Amino acid sequence: MPRLKTAILISGSGSNLQALIDACADPAFPAEIVGVISNRPNAPGLEHARAAGIATAVVDHKAYADRRAFEAALDTVLKEAQAELICNAGFMRILTAGFVERWRDRCLNIHPSLLPAFPGLDTHARALAAGVRFAGCTVHFIRAEVDAGPIIVQAAVPVLPDDDLASLAVRVLTEEHRIYPQALRMVAEGRVRVVDGRAVIDGAAAPPEVLINPSPVGSSS
Ligand code: GRF
DSSP states (O other): OOOEEEEEEESSOOHHHHHHHHHHTSTTSSEEEEEEEESSTTOTHHHHHHHTTOOEEEOOGGGSSSHHHHHHHHHHHHHHTTOSEEEESSOOOOOOHHHHHHTTTSEEEEESSSTTSSOSSOHHHHHHHHTOSEEEEEEEEOOSSTTOSOEEEEEEEEOOTTOOHHHHHHHHHHHHHHHHHHHHHHHHTTOEEEETTEEEETTOOOOSSOOOSSOOTTOOO
């Protein structure tokens, strides 16, 4: 089976990129990374790609007059890499409706909240301020609205009484690194279809248990 040619867009540290690199290192994984593109020349994530021998490119948004010109340059690099799918992994540029349509259902994003709760920035601060009992992360197909689109996988983590921004962020990020490869695998296996604006996954299994937080004290039920 040919592996799905996947490009990764980054802006920063690239820990999700590293999780995808690790998954794709298995020759049996159904996707391969054909290129890593950063809009920031000094994004530390570029080093992860170079260390893995993956082609990198910088498309610096500051070098272009507007979003359309920036995205045209992106498209050129994606075409040269023969990318069939894009994974945004900490890519901090808003993409225009035109780009989103060109890559409709072929561009994934990961977001550190249980969407549709807390789209945008500062998700963990807002989750803590809201007092939610669960936080989490979401892999979804992109749409023109920021952090919206058919949801492929989510992971929920408990918010604990002593949590601060750092502890919650670490707990969520650990699960990001788990679910992004899972989502990419399912998409690359051709098991994900978008029907009426929702992602339908063939052969998806639901988790066995309901999660309740806080657990009822002194009770097993
Ligand atoms: C992650 O929390 C991701 O969900 C968000 O930006 C962060 C990127 O982290 N979109 P990294 O660059 O993958 O380490």
